Amino acid sequence: MTRITPALGRRVILAAVLSFALGSAPRAAAAATPADACSFLADYSRPGSLDAASARGDAAATLRLAAEPVLDFDTMAHTQRGLVVGREAASVAYQTAGNLAVGRGSIELTLKPIDWNGQSPVVLMLLQTVVGGRTPLGKLFIYKYKESGLAAYLEYNDQGDHVFLSGPVPDWQPESWHHLVLTYDLPGEARLYLDGRQADIAPVPLAPSWPAQVSVGPYGEGFGRAAGRTSLGLVAFYDRPLTPSEVQSLAGSRLPDLARGDSAAAAAPVGTMAPRSPWHEQGRPALAMAALEPDVVLPPWTPIAVEADRLAVWGRRYDLGGDGLLAGAEATGAEILAGPVRLRRGGEAPGAVGFGPLQPVGAAADGQRRFRREVVAAAGLTGQVEILAEADGLLWYDLSLSADAPGELAALTLAVPLRPEVGELMHYVGAPTSYESQDLPRHSFSRAIPAGAGRVWESAFRTTVWVGNTHRGLLWCAESDESWWPKDRADALRLERADDGAVTLVLDLVTEPWPAGQPLRLRFGLMATPVRPQPDGWRAWTFSAQYDGRRGDERGSHLIYWPDEWRLMGLDPDLNRGRNLDALRAKVAADHAAGRLIIPYWTRLHAVARSGDIVEPDAVWMRQAWGTEPNRPGGGMHQFFRCATTSGWADYLVWCVEEWARIAGRLDGVYIDETQPIPNRRAESGGGYDAPDGTRRPTYEFFGSRRLYQRLMYATGQRHGRPATSVAHASATHTMQCLSPFAAMLIGEQYHSGYFTENPEFLPPPEDRVYYYSYALPMDRLRAECFGRQWGPVMVWLPCLKNQKDILEDPRTTRDMLSRVLQADMLIWPLHCNLEEVHRTWRIRAAFDIGNRAVTFTPYWENRAITADRDGVVVGVYRRPGEALLVVSNLNREAVTTRLHFDAVPRQVVEAETGTPLALADGAVTLDLPRNDYAMLRLHE
Numbered sequence: 001m002t003r004i005t006p007a008l009g010r011r012v013i014l015a016a017v018l019s020f021a022l023g024s025a026p027r028a029a030a031a032a033t034p035a036d037a038c039s040f041l042a043d044y045s046r047p048g049s050l051d052a053a054s055a056r057g058d059a060a061a062t063l064r065l066a067a068e069p070v071l072d073f074d075t076m077a078h079t080q081r082g083l084v085v086g087r088e089a090a091s092v093a094y095q096t097a098g099n100l101a102v103g104r105g106s107i108e109l110t111l112k113p114i115d116w117n118g119q120s121p122v123v124l125m126l127l128q129t130v131v132g133g134r135t136p137l138g139k140l141f142i143y144k145y146k147e148s149g150l151a152a153y154l155e156y157n158d159q160g161d162h163v164f165l166s167g168p169v170p171d172w173q174p175e176s177w178h179h180l181v182l183t184y185d186l187p188g189e190a191r192l193y194l195d196g197r198q199a200d201i202a203p204v205p206l207a208p209s210w211p212a213q214v215s216v217g218p219y220g221e222g223f224g225r226a227a228g229r230t231s232l233g234l235v236a237f238y239d240r241p242l243t244p245s246e247v248q249s250l251a252g253s254r255l256p257d258l259a260r261g262d263s264a265a266a267a268a269p270v271g272t273m274a275p276r277s278p279w280h281e282q283g284r285p286a287l288a289m290a291a292l293e294p295d296v297v298l299p300p301w302t303p304i305a306v307e308a309d310r311l312a313v314w315g316r317r318y319d320l321g322g323d324g325l326l327a328g329a330e331a332t333g334a335e336i337l338a339g340p341v342r343l344r345r346g347g348e349a350p351g352a353v354g355f356g357p358l359q360p361v362g363a364a365a366d367g368q369r370r371f372r373r374e375v376v377a378a379a380g381l382t383g384q385v386e387i388l389a390e391a392d393g394l395l396w397y398d399l400s401l402s403a404d405a406p407g408e409l410a411a412l413t414l415a416v417p418l419r420p421e422v423g424e425l426m427h428y429v430g431a432p433t434s435y436e437s438q439d440l441p442r443h444s445f446s447r448a449i450p451a452g453a454g455r456v457w458e459s460a461f462r463t464t465v466w467v468g469n470t471h472r473g474l475l476w477c478a479e480s481d482e483s484w485w486p487k488d489r490a491d492a493l494r495l496e497r498a499d500d501g502a503v504t505l506v507l508d509l510v511t512e513p514w515p516a517g518q519p520l521r522l523r524f525g526l527m528a529t530p531v532r533p534q535p536d537g538w539r540a541w542t543f544s545a546q547y548d549g550r551r552g553d554e555r556g557s558h559l560i561y562w563p564d565e566w567r568l569m570g571l572d573p574d575l576n577r578g579r580n581l582d583a584l585r586a587k588v589a590a591d592h593a594a595g596r597l598i599i600p601y602w603t604r605l606h607a608v609a610r611s612g613d614i615v616e617p618d619a620v621w622m623r624q625a626w627g628t629e630p631n632r633p634g635g636g637m638h639q640f641f642r643c644a645t646t647s648g649w650a651d652y653l654v655w656c657v658e659e660w661a662r663i664a665g666r667l668d669g670v671y672i673d674e675t676q677p678i679p680n681r682r683a684e685s686g687g688g689y690d691a692p693d694g695t696r697r698p699t700y701e702f703f704g705s706r707r708l709y710q711r712l713m714y715a716t717g718q719r720h721g722r723p724a725t726s727v728a729h730a731s732a733t734h735t736m737q738c739l740s741p742f743a744a745m746l747i748g749e750q751y752h753s754g755y756f757t758e759n760p761e762f763l764p765p766p767e768d769r770v771y772y773y774s775y776a777l778p779m780d781r782l783r784a785e786c787f788g789r790q791w792g793p794v795m796v797w798l799p800c801l802k803n804q805k806d807i808l809e810d811p812r813t814t815r816d817m818l819s820r821v822l823q824a825d826m827l828i829w830p831l832h833c834n835l836e837e838v839h840r841t842w843r844i845r846a847a848f849d850i851g852n853r854a855v856t857f858t859p860y861w862e863n864r865a866i867t868a869d870r871d872g873v874v875v876g877v878y879r880r881p882g883e884a885l886l887v888v889s890n891l892n893r894e895a896v897t898t899r900l901h902f903d904a905v906p907r908q909v910v911e912a913e914t915g916t917p918l919a920l921a922d923g924a925v926t927l928d929l930p931r932n933d934y935a936m937l938r939l940h941e
Helices: 244-254 256-261 581-593 619-626 649-664 703-720 766-771 779-786 811-824 835-847
Strands: 038-043 062-064 070-074 079-086 091-095 104-113 123-129 139-145 149-155 162-167 178-185 188-194 197-204 213-216 229-238 305-307 310-313 316-319 328-331 342-345 351-355 359-361 368-376 381-390 394-403 412-418 425-429 445-448 454-459 464-468 473-477 493-497 503-510 520-529 543-545 558-561 597-603 606-611 638-642 671-673 727-729 744-747 794-797 856-858 866-868 873-880 883-890 896-902 908-911 916-918 924-929 933-940
Touching: 038 091, 079 104, 079 123, 104 123, 104 139, 123 229, 149 178, 149 188, 149 197, 162 188, 178 244, 188 244, 197 244, 328 473, 328 520, 412 473, 412 520, 425 779, 445 779, 464 503, 581 597, 581 649, 597 649, 606 619, 619 638, 649 703, 766 811, 779 811, 794 811, 811 835, 811 873, 811 883, 811 933, 866 873, 866 883, 873 896, 883 896, 883 924, 916 924, 924 933
Parallel strands: 543 558, 558 597, 597 671, 671 727, 727 744, 744 794
Antiparallel strands: 038 229, 062 091, 070 079, 079 229, 091 213, 104 178, 104 229, 123 139, 123 213, 139 149, 149 162, 162 197, 178 188, 188 197, 305 310, 310 316, 316 328, 342 351, 342 412, 351 368, 359 368, 368 381, 381 394, 394 520, 412 503, 425 445, 425 464, 454 493, 464 473, 473 520, 493 503, 606 638, 856 873, 866 896, 873 883, 883 933, 896 924, 908 916, 908 933
């Protein structure tokens, strides 16, 4: 009998196959749909367990080759995409009995190359039956096999006779998701499908039984493990051969990108159709557009006041006079700028580009003012700048320049000089061009500005740069690098410090001659911070989810109505097709009656295409109309895709929020997740621009999100006659040009350990993981990012130890976190940590009447009245008449004994956690503090 080897890669028709016709159709389906035929499904995008989500046999997973699985974690959406198999990763074994059909069946995988491409000459095992040597049992490998591409090898008797099916995949690249199906109808044939299309077919004369186990990933250390890594989104088995049309439909359902780019994969999706959202039948209305009228001023802001060249908004004043772009900027009573903001050119005629007198444009309005200035005193250049000022303090510049002759625009910079006392801290938000998280430190970060004179920082293009201190600052922002030339320079932005300490933000826009015949258009924003006042009584706010387990004082005053209790599909924004609606209405009514605020969850960024077996009926249309490029890669049973707020997606979200309020009975604000700026090159959804070199480059919209949020806040205020109390989840991305409408910002998820794989300096050594935050959260980052005074919105901390379950509830880990976060005068949502440790701080703060308007806070870096005699012990102070509450933190990685000294000796000092009075001796108290821990003390003066 002839053996067919992988090296030959050819098929031989075996004489033992009776009546076999190459290419013949599979036998008639025994089950109506693939879902009915599915005998086993392991969904590795489902967090929490590797056990099969459904199985006719044993669902239990057994780890092989490593003690812990390696999961493909999406740092962008903070979700799990798959199970990583291959080099230094675990594999997972399952029982075949009842799960993997004998004789007739199908095997389905979604997979993503991590560090290989379709032409890589490597062997990588994806799935194999667990059997060795010559055996009558079926020995099956599904693998990447050298230049053959993706392959299936089936040995079907104890003589080693086998077939080899393969399909070349030269276009497959790392981080791209793909679909594989192997069908077998034995004795008879096996077929291999790749990305919905048949790649190969082979005759198989016998129907072997399967061995006891099947391994997802290589079962052993040797064959197919060492050469690379692959992420598997799901593995499914079926009890019959799937038809070609079913395979195509599955491929398009599992991976919407395949359906978009391949009509063969765009068949009707597999699954149960969700009800259609009524928004479509209602004509897809755009609600709350009145929010964008120039005369509308949303609370808490005041109407714009203009006097000559000066403009005033809440808490800030701008001087638009002189011959620069901005002559002065004050925030909370103090000047920020060290000189005018200027555009300068180099080359043969260096010097500042001057601008003429400020000219009002259009009618004066309370919420918006427009101005124009002409370019003057710039030989060889003509142009103008239009300035839009809005009531929240954003100044948006739209500058057009043209050169009279080629080469006139050979060098161009924008310089923003800041006073020495302002140039202490910085925050920046990145501009990734691919699908990856903004929270990665290489994209977005906060820190102290490095010491010394000269160039102290430089960077590639960023969408947002803020420079300031813990009182005020100035933010610069842009929606694209449209005016930068050449593109993709590592030194596009820089900070320079003068000998007197003044810091200048320099934007090196043009460093080589601007392409002849191309006008230069520079659009950017400037915004002084803080952008809004903090609400009365905010320190007494508490946050929790709406779950029934949160009762009494542990049920927050501000309830984030998490969607899993009412949504039909994950991330579905429309309550019209929700579930448990009677229970939802009753809960909302009870919480509202108790004085709690109702703040439901939505994501600004992702729409759902399928959630398990439930399919969004308009997913294809939505993705075509609203989707971005790049978009979220898929795998597994849960499919989401990015949508642009510069498209009809914004109208849909506003309508969904209004419907939630109507159906549930109350809504006091919104919780908006995923507020970071994302790249989008798709003109169809309002993204991208054409660069002078002919390439399509991404934009990072601000105004789409800004207008969406203004509409949401306006609608809520109109409905209830009071300002919205809304929360933006904005970890690591303080884009105040978008987020100013929010009363609070939720941050802290950027300290998830998954974001630090490229920055091990923020990760503790394994033996010290219990003190995780002492490594992950530097105190200069806390001052810049977590302290709210310089920003405006209330800062709310979200603990994020959810992937470190062994330390999640350890009191030492949570107290380490609190020893830092409490020094930033933040609120804390007790989640993914030791809840009791946080609730104890709630009780202490409530006993102090922390929400009293008379309470003030002095951060440790300003406190001089109460000091510790040990380095690394810091004291933050809350005061109200006659009393103080201290937060004393030991930031050292060792226990210390310290004495606290008081400029004004109190009458009594009480340990707030226990109520124990502390002895005063010589005007001081002695404290024993464990490492990375804290104490809270009540002072009676």
